[in-house]
Amino acid sequence: MTDVMKAIILGIIEGLTEFLPVSSTGHLILAGHLLSFEGQTAITFKIVIQLGAVMAVLLLYWKRYLAIGANLIRMDFSPSKGLNVIHMMLAMLPALILYLLFKDTIKSQLFGPIPVLIGLVAGGLLMIIAARSRRTETAETMDRIHYKQAFGIGLFQCLALWPGFSRSGSTISGGLLLGTSQKAAADFTFLISVPVMFGASVLDLYDSRELLDSDDLFLMAIGFMTSFLVAMIAVVTFIKLIKRLRLEWFALYRFVLAGLFYLIVLQ
Template structure:
């Protein structure tokens, strides 16, 4: 199997899993292991192609981003009604700090089958706990989030730096525990995914610049385009699904996936 075909397969997997709380990075790591697609360049590839799927979110929520951008230019953060730039910044800062401090350890120690399987199981348990917790719901929509909830969701997003936990799984679970509806937590998760993934991918590309040959860049472009196309087809359906389906079902899928890959990859 050529590297180009592997890039297409991984791009499809990314496009299908980015919007579900099942860990797209975890799927990419496990699939990459099965396809014998690993190494430092492969790690960067798996991070960068997530931008393709995230671009689909940018197109879907462009009005919301435009509104936030206009308010930023007006320096009208706190006065604007609903979600504003302060919410976004509070949610992004914790994971950004942790990533900058531990990015080398994360890439060298956590991008492997065993850490991913641990993340899948631990993330699934968190999702079950969050879904079944008793709480007072204070934010039905994303515009009802307060700053404390935005920052708390940002803290939960730090868990997603461990491949297998899932960014959406961690942040939606955090939102539920902090008193948001599943719909509000899901919308906020998708909105903050764009700047977070852009920042992470650009940093990783810069750090890996010495490893990026023309062949590697071509593979990343193939994966990026594939994930974008697949995500554009799947995004609306999957976003509706994640807002309505209880987290326990996604947790069950994660446990089954972890069991299968333990038998196939590790044993």
């Protein structure tokens, strides 16, 4: 199979899984193992093409980003007026700091099939606990999320640095445990995904600049565009799906995927 075909396949997988709590990074790592597409360049490729899917969210929430930007210009950070840039910073900073401190360890130790399978199972258990927890719901919509909840969701997002946990799975679970509705947690998760993934992709491209050549950049462009186009088709349906389906169903899928991959591929 040619590298171009591998890039297209991985782009399709990314576009289909980025918006579900099943770990798009985990799927890309497992698929990369099956396709013999691994190594430092492959790690950077898998991170960069996530940006293609995330850009679909930018188009979906563009009015919300403009409103947050306008409030930032006016220096209007009143939480009574809904979500603002402080909410987003509180949710992004914990994972960003940890990633900057441990990015080399994460890439060298966790970007493999076994860590992903562990993350799939552990993340699935977290989702079941969150879905079945008895909590007082204080934020029915994204605009009702307060600063403490935003920071708490940001702490849960740190779990997503372990491939297989899933960024959306971790943050939505965190939101449920902290008193938000599943819809509010999902909306907030998608909103903060753009700056988080954009920053991670740019940072990884910069760190890998000496290891990449024109062929690598060409493959990344193919994967990016494929991921973006597939995500544009899937985004509306999947966002509605994640807001309505109980997390247990996604947890069950994660358990089945981890079990089958271990038994069929790794044994």
